[in-house]
Amino acid sequence: MSDLVTLLAQYDIKVKLFADDVKLSVKIVNRVDIGKLQLALSALCHGAAEWQLGIYVNKCCVMTSGKGEIIDQFHIRGSPLPVVSSCRDLGIIISNNLSPSAHINDIVFKAHQRANLILRCFVSHNTSLPVRSFVTYVRPLLE
Numbered sequence: 001m002s003d004l005v006t007l008l009a010q011y012d013i014k015v016k017l018f019a020d021d022v023k024l025s026v027k028i029v030n031r032v033d034i035g036k037l038q039l040a041l042s043a044l045c046h047g048a049a050e051w052q053l054g055i056y057v058n059k060c061c062v063m064t065s066g067k068g069e070i071i072d073q074f075h076i077r078g079s080p081l082p083v084v085s086s087c088r089d090l091g092i093i094i095s096n097n098l099s100p101s102a103h104i105n106d107i108v109f110k111a112h113q114r115a116n117l118i119l120r121c122f123v124s125h126n127t128s129l130p131v132r133s134f135v136t137y138v139r140p141l142l143e
Helices: 002-009 031-050 101-121 128-137
Strands: 014-018 021-025 086-089 092-095
Touching (some): 021 031
16 A cells, blocks of 8 residues: 555645545645546556555545635546545544534434434333433443
8 A cells, every 4th residue: 555655646646544545635726736636546546456456436535625616527437526525534524614513413413313212212210221221322422
């Protein structure tokens, strides 16, 4: 994977690696930068094929942050990459405006679902079991 960083450095692309996950980032100022990114994606595909690594195009996306909008469509092996406003990265939802509200809303939604499930499952007047269930299954999400 370290060869990948060297390969993409030729295109002025910043690469972040974690296990089998790769994030590419580039500051796009003009059309030349857009062309560099597409060339880097093509080089990534070529390098992955050479090293016998799979690229799952359905897990790939393009997200912008800042004032500019992407006019061009980026492709990997002929498949267009969707432009998204937020994506999940290592369990955290990152939005294009870098606001944590989407991630917080997701956590609150999951906690609310689990709490409602616990309330529906226990009909007893004994409150210790639902409280222990809440502490075990809901509170860790919120913490």
